[in-house]
Amino acid sequence: MSATSLPTAATAAAAKPKDRRRRKRRDLVGLLYVLPAMALVVVFFVVPIGMTAWMSLHNWPLLGVPRFIGLGNYVRMWSDAGFWSSLRFTLLYTAVATVAIFAVAFPLALFVERPRPLGALFRTVFFLPVVVGFATASLLWVWLLNTDSGLFAPAFQALGFTPQRVNILGDFGTAFPAIVAMVVWKVAGFTMILLMTGLQGIPGDVVEAARIDHAGPLQRFRFITLPLMRRTLGLALILCVTGSMLAFDQFYIMVAGGPRNQTVTAVYTIFNQSFVSFRLGYGSALSIALLAILLVLSVGQLWLLRDREDAR
């Protein structure tokens, strides 16, 4: 009896740590699965973020030895008129583009959200420009906006709007709205789809109850639709604002920062300082500043659109 029970007890005692060790080894296999991804993210993302901060404290030429200058780059940034004007323009562009995109995307979202004939077709067509690249769209529109070979200037002349062909991209007053129009065409479909998912998440009975209480369409929109889709609205707004703050392609390709350097954006300044003038340290300091501004903007927007459950 004892002779038979003893070995069983021994194997049971031995099996437990063995089991645990096997499970531990199985878990480490998981580490192996995520290893390639982690390696890429660390080498091409985490290390560069640290390097940006480190380089921003140096005078870092393309060739030659970097020299530590502490906060010198940041001090220089403070009195760099080019940096401030690019930042001002980026903020102006972000404000105008965001308002314009929402002004187009919201009606489109309300339009495609309701079931209607050809609904799927409308949704697809409004979304098509989103999958075209920003560089591609810029090249397309720079042709359409060309004075002699484009579409708009000759068409406006033929229709009698302007006495002769106007160089739309030659003057800030016309170039800026034209570029914003291009961006709205390219991006509105994206915001539309986001807003549409938000609209679809609003329970129908809430809207119905408001209708029974004699709330008009504008009141329903203001007091039911908008508050109930605050999270979607917040996401769409953050994506729109951060995207606009990082604008580069359209201003580089369509007007090369002109006319008279009036459309140089923040990323454009970073590009110029880093890869045209090869002031890599200063470019890094500008990058850190841009990163900080973006973080503040995102946190600010989240705070503005936070759930006010506690306040109610």
Add this chain to the structure above:
Amino acid sequence: MRATRGRARLTAALSTLVGLVVAAAFLAPIAWTVLSSFRPAAEAAQPPLPPWPTRGFSLDAYRTLDGFSGGLWLHAADSGLVAGSTVVLSVVVSLFAGYGFSRYRFPLRNTCFVLVMTTMMVPFQSILVPLFILLTRMHLQNTLTGLTLVYVTLQLPFSIFMMRNAFDAVPREIEEAARIDGVRDLRLLVRVLLPLVMPGVATVAIFAFLNSWNEFLAALVFLSDESKFTLPVLMTAVRAGRFGSIDWGAVQAGVTVMMVPCLVVFLALQRFYIRGLTAGAVK
């Protein structure tokens, strides 16, 4: 009663009409370019009124474009190679990572996952400078390989998020059953689970393709050799008149070549694309 129904029908017809007009406006720039690209060389500099070729269909614009730099097909191949490799690598790496994060509990699992997700908040434009230095040190600057690795990394946060969700949705019983049948590890992942997470793979692949095919700034910064230019960089040089006077026919042709693959991929796999978009939104 009849009057209100009549009015409702009228409003419906009117709104459909408005929809058609707006849809035409959204479609017009694309249609205009594609049609204009088939005009003969003599018409290339003329305003596109009307956009379609009036003096016969011609491939002159594409021929002119092919005469620039290394030729249209070389640069299309550069772009295709980068986009194709980005798709394959993004899918493979995120398939493994999504599986690992979904099914295993290893030390630092949550830290790793949060680390990957936070990189989504850092725009890559702010790390261009060190990336340039790193790639130079690794002798990957001015190579399509280096550009591809950067693109894959940029795709990873979204792709891993998608793939982890896809694996989370697969019942564990399926794996248990397969294990009992003696299928394990890689064979289990590829033979049994891959077919089940295929929608996630499709979403990851579409986003990887569109983003890498269309990307401009990183390609502009990292590629200095003209023969390695991807299409957006080449076309910007064409548009800037780097190969002599600006040929608008060539620009139209180039824009068409860049647009058509994106439109085809989107129209064919729209379902998976929108899924990825809304998955990001719900998060």
